[in-house]
Amino acid sequence: MWLMQYRDLIWNLTITDLKIKYQSSVLGFAWSLLNPLLMMLVLYFVFANVFRFNQEQFALYILVGIIAWRFLANGTSTAMLSIVAKPSLVTKIYIPRHILVLSSTLSCFISSILEFCVLIPLLFIFGANITPYILFFPIAHAIFFFIVYGLSLVLAALYVYYRDLNQIWEVVIQLGFFLAPICYPITIVPPQFLPYYVLNPVTILIETYRNFLIYGVPPGLRSMVYLVISAVLLMIAGKFVFNRLERRFAEVI
Amino acid sequence: MSGNQYSRNKKTHGHDDAIVVENVSKQFRIPHERKITVYQHLAGLIAGSHSYEIFDALKDVSLTVKHGETFGVIGPNGSGKSTLLKILAGVLYPDRGTVRMNGKIAPFLELGVGFHPDLTAEENIYLYGAIMGLTKRMVASKYEEILDFAELKRFENMKLKNFSSGMAVRLAFSTAIQTNPDILLVDEVLAVGDESFQRKCSGKIDEIRREGKTILLVSHDLGMVQKLCERGILLKDGRILSSGSSDKIVEDYKRMTLPHTS
Numbered sequence: 001m002w003l004m005q006y007r008d009l010i011w012n013l014t015i016t017d018l019k020i021k022y023q024s025s026v027l028g029f030a031w032s033l034l035n036p037l038l039m040m041l042v043l044y045f046v047f048a049n050v051f052r053f054n055q056e057q058f059a060l061y062i063l064v065g066i067i068a069w070r071f072l073a074n075g076t077s078t079a080m081l082s083i084v085a086k087p088s089l090v091t092k093i094y095i096p097r098h099i100l101v102l103s104s105t106l107s108c109f110i111s112s113i114l115e116f117c118v119l120i121p122l123l124f125i126f127g128a129n130i131t132p133y134i135l136f137f138p139i140a141h142a143i144f145f146f147i148v149y150g151l152s153l154v155l156a157a158l159y160v161y162y163r164d165l166n167q168i169w170e171v172v173i174q175l176g177f178f179l180a181p182i183c184y185p186i187t188i189v190p191p192q193f194l195p196y197y198v199l200n201p202v203t204i205l206i207e208t209y210r211n212f213l214i215y216g217v218p219p220g221l222r223s224m225v226y227l228v229i230s231a232v233l234l235m236i237a238g239k240f241v242f243n244r245l246e247r248r249f250a251e252v253i
Numbered sequence: 254m255s256g257n258q259y260s261r262n263k264k265t266h267g268h269d270d271a272i273v274v275e276n277v278s279k280q281f282r283i284p285h286e287r288k289i290t291v292y293q294h295l296a297g298l299i300a301g302s303h304s305y306e307i308f309d310a311l312k313d314v315s316l317t318v319k320h321g322e323t324f325g326v327i328g329p330n331g332s333g334k335s336t337l338l339k340i341l342a343g344v345l346y347p348d349r350g351t352v353r354m355n356g357k358i359a360p361f362l363e364l365g366v367g368f369h370p371d372l373t374a375e376e377n378i379y380l381y382g383a384i385m386g387l388t389k390r391m392v393a394s395k396y397e398e399i400l401d402f403a404e405l406k407r408f409e410n411m412k413l414k415n416f417s418s419g420m421a422v423r424l425a426f427s428t429a430i431q432t433n434p435d436i437l438l439v440d441e442v443l444a445v446g447d448e449s450f451q452r453k454c455s456g457k458i459d460e461i462r463r464e465g466k467t468i469l470l471v472s473h474d475l476g477m478v479q480k481l482c483e484r485g486i487l488l489k490d491g492r493i494l495s496s497g498s499s500d501k502i503v504e505d506y507k508r509m510t511l512p513h514t515s
Contacts, residue, residue, distance in 0.1 A: 008389045009384060012380050012389075013380075019372070020371055023371065089367050089384065091344055093360050094344050162294070163290050164290035247346045250339065250344045250345050
């Protein structure tokens with residue numbers, strides 16, 4: 001099985017990615033945390049004071065939304081480039097190419113876990129309702145991983161052939177930021193749009209994170225089933241597209 | 254797209270031949286205008302420009318290499334040598350024909366594949382080792398040997414970007430050679446480092462050859478092919494022009510190029 005055979009390589013590539021990202025050790029990681037915190041402050045100021053949204057624990061509400069969103073945004077846009085970024089690993093040697101996408105997604109996954117770890121003290125400081133339901137985090141995050149990985153497989157394979165896809169995807173990500181309840185409460189969505197709005201798995205996912213992290217509510221069974229189905233479908237789509245396009249990678253890269 | 258196959262077999266026993274290539278053909282489509290963005294594809298749809306040329310890189314190539322044999326592939330530039338090697342390495346897929354590799358492969362198409370300038374020599378050894386299919390434990394047990402062979406013990410914690418190109422290549426060769434393959438695919442990378450290191454390298458290759466490993470060597474260096482290889486093929490324009498003993502194919506190659514050079 002390829003996962004066992006290549007596990008040292010996958011791990012090595014993942015760690016290398018992280019090492020390069022946080023090159024200046026402590027400060028490198030601190031910088032990467034500053035970004036979501038500043039975002040949270042700005043968005044909190046705008047949406048709590050200017051728009052006067054009334055949402056319980058709004059600061060944490062925004063922060064959880066941003067941190068979760070960052071995994072999707074950073075994960076897909078980094079992993080999309082993973083094949084093209086290492087051309088010699090495609091044209092000079094054979095390794096299963098999805099390993100490059102996998103290790104790139106994994107390194108963003110680890111970054112995301114670290115960001116959530118920093119969130120924990122903030123949960124206490126802001127007085128979130130912390131219950132044992134917080135233990136749903138590994139399950140939710142694992143499902144999230146496969147959503148991002150499936151999506152990244154499609155994007156990385158397409159990016160080999162369409163080199164402006166990253167710019168298109170950037171716009172999609174920006175749009176997605178406002179299509180998911182990250183910086184505003186879900187209650188402001190007009191009721192006639194709500195059925196479509198909650199079809200977005202990212203919406204369900206972010207709400208699920210908030211439920212068990214901030215409000216001490218267990219995730220709903222229907223939400224979890226919906227997320228698992230989304231992850232499975234995205235993985236199938238990812239594997240299918242990737243396998244179809246992989247054969248000519250070495251010719252066009 | 255039918256009937257093309259590439260298979261790898263980890264085990265060597267039960268197979269007489271290390272490499273079996275049957276009727277392999279490979280075409281490249283070379284578009285007149287290379288489209289690499291969504292925008293260009295859309296523009297192409299409207300303008301209706303789909304013209305491309307077909308380039309036959311390999312036409313109906315068959316060969317077998319027995320276990321323990323050193324096999325040479327020679328031919329002028331653009332004859333399909335590198336394409337053949339890439340197909341054997343599994344990097345390119347053949348359009349038609351089948352390829353069977355029986356044994357663990359180490360492709361030496363380029364040395365230092367995946368080396369990262371911002372990592373230290375030590376980190377690069379582990380990374381490159383993993384890329385070449387070694388487990389972490391295997392690299393750890395060979396670690397000192399790798400550094401000794403590369404003569405870079407003093408620089409183990411230096412970042413690769415501060416290495417000279419010769420040092421980097423030495424590090425790469427010493428790591429790659431530890432893979433202990435059954436089949437070695439080599440693309441003119443033997444000429445690495447200064448003269449004394451080159452001697453060490455060809456000594457190592459000779460050692461591998463004597464251990465009964467299979468080597469497929471693509472080279473322009475006719476003297477080296479004659480010296481190292483027992484058999485080989487001569488490629489021209491994607492076809493096998495002649496095959497047989499290395500003396501014979503080198504002779505044919507010289508005769509082929511003679512009218513042009515004189």
